Amino acid sequence: MTALITATNLSKSFPIFGGRLIKKQIGALHAVEDVSFTIARGETLAVVGESGCGKSTTGRLVMRLIEPTAGQVDFDGVDLMSLRGEKLKQERRRLQLIFQDPSSAFNPRMTVANLVAEPMNIAGRSASEQRDRVRELLPLVGLAPEHADRFPHQFSGGQRQRIGIARALALRPDFVVCDEPVSALDVSVQAQVVNLLKDLQQQFGLTYMFISHDLRVVRHIADRVAVMYLGKIVEYGEKHKVYSNPTHPYTRLLMSAVPLPEPGRKRHVATVGEIETQGIANNGCRFASRCPHVMPICRDVVPPLVETDIDHSAACHLVNKSLGAAA
Ligand SMILES: Nc1ncnc2c1ncn2[C@@H]1O[C@H](COP(=O)(O)OP(=O)(O)OP(=O)(O)O)[C@@H](O)[C@H]1O
Numbered sequence: 001m002t003a004l005i006t007a008t009n010l011s012k013s014f015p016i017f018g019g020r021l022i023k024k025q026i027g028a029l030h031a032v033e034d035v036s037f038t039i040a041r042g043e044t045l046a047v048v049g050e051s052g053c054g055k056s057t058t059g060r061l062v063m064r065l066i067e068p069t070a071g072q073v074d075f076d077g078v079d080l081m082s083l084r085g086e087k088l089k090q091e092r093r094r095l096q097l098i099f100q101d102p103s104s105a106f107n108p109r110m111t112v113a114n115l116v117a118e119p120m121n122i123a124g125r126s127a128s129e130q131r132d133r134v135r136e137l138l139p140l141v142g143l144a145p146e147h148a149d150r151f152p153h154q155f156s157g158g159q160r161q162r163i164g165i166a167r168a169l170a171l172r173p174d175f176v177v178c179d180e181p182v183s184a185l186d187v188s189v190q191a192q193v194v195n196l197l198k199d200l201q202q203q204f205g206l207t208y209m210f211i212s213h214d215l216r217v218v219r220h221i222a223d224r225v226a227v228m229y230l231g232k233i234v235e236y237g238e239k240h241k242v243y244s245n246p247t248h249p250y251t252r253l254l255m256s257a258v259p260l261p262e263p264g265r266k267r268h269v270a271t272v273g274e275i276e277t278q279g280i281a282n283n284g285c286r287f288a289s290r291c292p293h294v295m296p297i298c299r300d301v302v303p304p305l306v307e308t309d310i311d312h313s314a315a316c317h318l319v320n321k322s323l324g325a326a327a
């Protein structure tokens with residue numbers, strides 16, 4: 001299997017401003033830290049974790065919508081970070097984004113046909129090419145031809161997401177970052193949209209990064225899973241291995257039936273605790289304060305991501321200890 005995307009040691013820090021006039025930088029928030037992964041062509045990497053753990057930032061870095069503080073992204077053999085100008089524009093068309101609430105990006109005065117055609121319009125495609133492609137795309141995403149002349153407010157959330165998917169596919173991308181694409185939808189509609197994405201992937205050989213705060217949502221579509229906690233990957237591996245043998249205590253917590261809060265909402269789930277985005281310790285495991293198995297070393301030394309099995313790794317001192325004991 002050839003890699004389409006290889007991210008190596010990606011990090012992104014955002015400045016924290018404070019002081020009397022809120023102008024002085026008083027620190028940095030390490031939203032993504034030293035994250036590496038590979039996505040094979042035609043496969044789906046699910047990126048899972050609670051609100052604020054850096055999932056969207058990782059997705060944006062991989063598409064180079066934001067610049068990393070450090071690290072590289074190789075896209076189809078090209079160093080994405082080295083691209084400039086027209087070449088960057090061209091490559092970016094091969095990378096598209098589907099997000100949670102597509103209608104927030106929709107101009108309410110534009111018809112479905114115009115919304116779906118907009119990326120082609122910006123890319124300078126002819127009017128007839130745009131028309132043909134819209135006609136082709138609507139049935140592919142489960143919309144009817146007569147929907148073309150309607151406006152986004154006339155649709156349900158699930159249908160609006162279908163419009164968002166059609167728009168993302170307009171320029172025939174290779175790689176699509178699906179950022180919580182079903183989180184705002186009714187549970188009954190979620191499976192339909194996930195199935196649609198899966199069908200489209202098979203039909204067009206698409207490669208996905210599928211971001212979700214819920215491990216259950218990605219089970220059907222993922223090939224590999226990366227579990228993130230406060231900017232770091234804590235478990236990474238082939239889907240069946242992660243689901244059948246969750247190794248990191250945080251993954252096990254996510255696997256428990258406790259429903260996690262939706263993204264963008266304030267999190268208050270007593271059983272799972274709360275992510276401490278402020279005051280992250282520089283040393284030690286970021287999960288230490290919530291971990292039921294915490295040991296003294298966890299507060300002092302950052303656990304490296306180590307392979308526990310072929311195609312399965314975890315960043316946990318407990319794992320290191322048991323591997324050491326077994327060796
Ligand atoms: N442009 C920005 N400026 C400052 N801080 C930011 C910026 N974008 C993200 N952050 C911070 O980086 C951290 C990670 O944010 P990110 O949006 O990637 O999380 P997420 O996992 O996608 O969360 P959610 O599930 O709520 O969407 C958060 O603490 C967030 O507040």
Ligand SMILES: [Mg+2]
Nearest residue numbers: 055056057263
């Ligand atoms: Mg997000």
